[in-house]
Amino acid sequence: MNEPVLTTENLRIGYSGRGGVRRIIADHLNLTLRSGEVVCLMGPNGVGKSTLLRTLIGMQPPLAGRVFLDKTDLATLKPREIARRISVVLTERIEVGQLSVYNLVALGRYPYTNWFGRLTPHDEAIVQTAIAATQAEHLARRYIHELSDGERQRVMVARALAQEPQVMVLDEPTAFLDLSHRVAMMQLLRRLAHDTQRAVILSTHDLDLALRSADIVWLMTTDGTVYSGAPEDLVLSGAFEKAFANCEITFDRYHGQFRFHYSSVHRATLLGEGLIRKWTSHALERIGYLTSSTDNPTALRITISGTEQQPCWHIQAKGHPERCVYSLHDLVTLVREMSPSGN
């Protein structure tokens, strides 16, 4: 088993305001972060993920308990010493003006360079390695403001890597990225963690991606509990349901995804098979119809014909003339018009 690099001991996080008023966000946290692992920190908005991250990197003092970095109490370390072991990537989209990618990544050497920030050949080599490890060589001479969001985030990871940290902390690194860039970012982080034996912790709302790529999930709930375990463990134990459950959605443990609560007030008979049937049923569910294939007498009866390329829906409803439509959008529009409640 890998070495623990960051551990917490009865950690209490939160804010101390004026006059000693304290707002405790979570208490008695005993968490362990091991080298070579990717941890995804998850939880509903406003649950205190950022507060936990800030406390772990020493930017916010704990209300009680301690954070240990390599068995040393974080509170006893100087900012420069912490910076040599922990680096961060923030959510905010940075505006650095006319800085080249290379210069930006080189800023990661800040805790190592002398008073004037002069890079030694060793520093230069590490900057090159960081750029190579994030596959950003082709960007090195470009300006930051010319990069796309995905490239920018990649470069920010390179900068964090140039800091040679034992722990890399990322606050919602995939927030602005599309699906393919999100996947690429997660694969990059996994590779960095596993290949270089660093610990990576990131907060994310992307459940699907976390389930697929996290070694460990830390799941924060509104009552201040943090569940820790393999993502699959948390699915099985029902932790995800506890963390996110409300009247709008439920967690589908079987598929590992959330489902909306549709108030299905109508019933419809749907005759047909295969992929077309699945998505027809999906569309009808969205507008409040529960479908069944048995030919019960219902107010609405839809028959699928045609091919996947050219599907056709035959609609029979009480009190309406029979109709044929050729797209699900038309189907949904028509059914809505027919609906007794005007739904």
Place this chain on the structure above:
Amino acid sequence: MGKIFATTNKSSVHLHQHLQMVILIVMSGITLVSFLLSLSAGSVPIPLEQVLTILFHKEAERATWVTIIYDFRIPKALTAALAGAALGVSGLQMQTLFRNPLADPFILGISSGASLGVAIVVLSVGTANTSLLAVTGLLSNISLVVAASFGAGIVMILVIFIAQQVRSSITLLILGLMISYVTSAVVSLLLYFSIAERIHAYIAWSFGNFGGVTWSQLWVLGPTIGIGLFLAFLLTKALNALLLGETYARSMGMNIQMTRSGIVLSSAVLAGAVTAFCGPIAFLGVAVPHLCRALLRTSDHNVLIPACIWVGATTALVGDLIAQAPGFSIVLPLNAITSLVGAPIVIWVILQRYRGTFSL
């Protein structure tokens, strides 16, 4: 979006370090030429080769020229160069600290403090019916410099104290703004109750002038600006880290309160010294950093600080040269000239270089 413009954008080519070095050397050469030109031009034109003879051999066709060069024009040109360099670097530091392209050396209220000091001396000291002659005497007096230094110094100490307390630099920005409002309110009151001659004297001071600095005063101004610039060089690394914002800077091990105080100290010493000796010279502080960024296409302070020194000095020398209105026997208000001539140049350069995307 970036991809569409990247290939066509001129600025996408990152200037090589050696090229930046060459540009810096050319800049220093231009500063030297401006310096010599400003020695040659004036109400008594002195040919350039005579200027060089005077500089190297201390003799000329006419003895008066030596006196003019040594007693008036060299102190004045040195003052202009020092003031321009100081304001450029001070403005650069403020723009980086506040991550705001509109920030200038006076944003912390330093020059407002200096103005208040001068206003108190010019507008209210002595009896109300002091003669015009006495007021003009007051203007050339060292007491103005002392008053301005006091005003600037008090505001500076206040701002540095607060810089160590607050978490966010924005608080500092608002505070500087409020100090400016309060001091200008007091100045308005003083102006309202003052007599016309004194008001005129105050307004003349507020136009800005490089000509009032004597050799003995230069021995104070020069080292003060030297200290301010030295501090700025020491802060280069921190300023670069601050480009990423304060959170990133802290995560890289920076003590934000200490750094901020250092930047404020350096910037305030530079702006305060210039205001005390030359009056509130506007515009240079906000314009010079933009010019440098546009010319060198970088935000790296290792390059920008020397660039701001050279470009700042040159702009101040050229501005003063134009204010002299060579060939005419009048002297135009310096502040008006720097803005009138400088603003179109800056607009042109920025439109040329940035092509719509604006950044620090």
